Amino acid sequence: MAQKVIELPAAATSSSDSKASAAVFFIPKSVITELYTSGISVGTANTATNPLDVIKVRLQLARNQAAVGTKPPGMVATGISVVRNEGVAALWSGLGPSLARGFFFGGARLGLYTPIKTVICGDNVRPSLEMKVLSGSLSGGLAAAVTSPIELIKTRLQAAGRDPTAAKTSMGVIRAVVSQDGVAGLWKGAMPGLIRSAILTAAQCATYDEVKRGVVATTGWGDGVSLHLTSSMIAGLVTTTITNPIDVIKTRMFVGGKSYSGPIACASHVLKTDGLIGFMKGWSASYARLGPHTVIMFLAAERLRKYAGLQSL
Template sequence: MPNQGPRKVAAWYDGGLAGAAAACFTHPLDLVKVHLQTQQQASMGASRMAINVVKTDGITALYTGLSASVMRQLTYSTARFAIYDYLKTKFQHGNDPLPFIQKIGIAAVGGAVGGIVGNPADMVNVRMQNDVKIPKENRRNYRHVFDGLRRVAAEEGVPKWFTGVTMTASRAILMTIAQVAVYDQAKQMLLTTGYFVDNPITHFTASTIAGTVATTITQPTDVMKTRLMNAKPGEFRSIFHCILFTAKSGPLSFFKGYVPAWVRLAPHTILTFLFYEQIRRINGYIYTEK
């Protein structure tokens, strides 16, 4: 195919910056979701859980673990967006859009890598968020993400950083497919209708679709990941043991915290892509020739 001119490609770090910016706004919702997922019995709803956290430790407790949440995005989202954009550039011919099945494939690769590199910060994030709901004398009290990583390495060994990595990577694959590939495809389809142009309204609509799909397909693995990361030593013998333990409370246990997960993930997805599109424009593009 003849050269069709330069194509715009996002800078490798744009996705990480966008995800970190979104996390600053949605972190309290993520904290409530973690608390709901670590309940074996559904004793509290999202609103009551949030009120309980504020009553017990104050309004700032809703931002417990923010440093870990930001670091997670700077590792996890940087990797998955960078790999997706790079592979999309490699497989795309001219300005012709990739088939959706190829987008799914490259999103899966990006998600797997992102899930692995983001796991250490993710584990510290879960622990820091869950700290506020346990008795003060039993709290880990990590001061920030780097303190958490250091203490985990010193007290439990570096391999502990990758606790739950199988679930994290599995969830990240599904999340990247549902967020990045679905967003890309939804945006493409909206633009072809003739009723949309490449502006924030289109970005908002496409990211809302992506956020809803992402919440639905990732919730079971998200629940498992959260429980494995927050588990005490020896609490679960394996992933299968954790699955069986959760299943004792019924199939809906795998969707614990779905509403707050959607309330958190949909805005996070929307904000991530709104920031992402704007950061690309502000930060400039890398131009490549085919």
């Protein structure tokens, strides 16, 4: 088939036009690749750590469910109780929404980090820590705002336990929430979730980014598993500590529905009933989950990025 060839003036074939052409065709393709490689890596991490996520949710709600004067069980006791009373499969409750959330939410918050950082700082400028934090905050906040209903469904399924009145399917949760609070109820807890996601992504990605370069400068390691493992373990520790208070508020709002008028009211209730230590409720389970989750996520992401032809994080 004959092709119509349009000749352009020399000025139109300058390097500036080449850059514009690259911007039109390369950036969308790279962003899509960023999103699906990130989504797969987060989904893999979610599947492996779902049991720890269930235990974390149960721990954070234990104070509300325990009898007055009774000390809530710890992480191991909670896990044993779930298996004994509900079976091993209960540790994977909420896995469907978790995978959906991992692919869409996780893919967006991690996948948009590098493109946003590039837009803010440019290709040839080494980003400062502040710029990395800003990039992570924007990608995490945007992802959370869109996918908050999926997080609400996942959390309610994980918190349901053997409660006969609690919905046991995703559609059941949606119907129950809409019936009680209207469609807007699907975004109940969205604000603390958005704040947590912005802080989580900023802490996770910026810490990993900074630590990775610090480890390279200190040890001289090349871009490999040892470097990725060390950096992601430290990132997981920092991220868990920073986000746990917001995670406690988000979990209680997701499950409590209209029990709290907003994040501040929920935080006040936590402070009044449990003191400051209440904001660290479930920290051990959070780290037991988020630590390995961060490691698996970054190890998978780095490998997938290499196969996809993307630069290392």
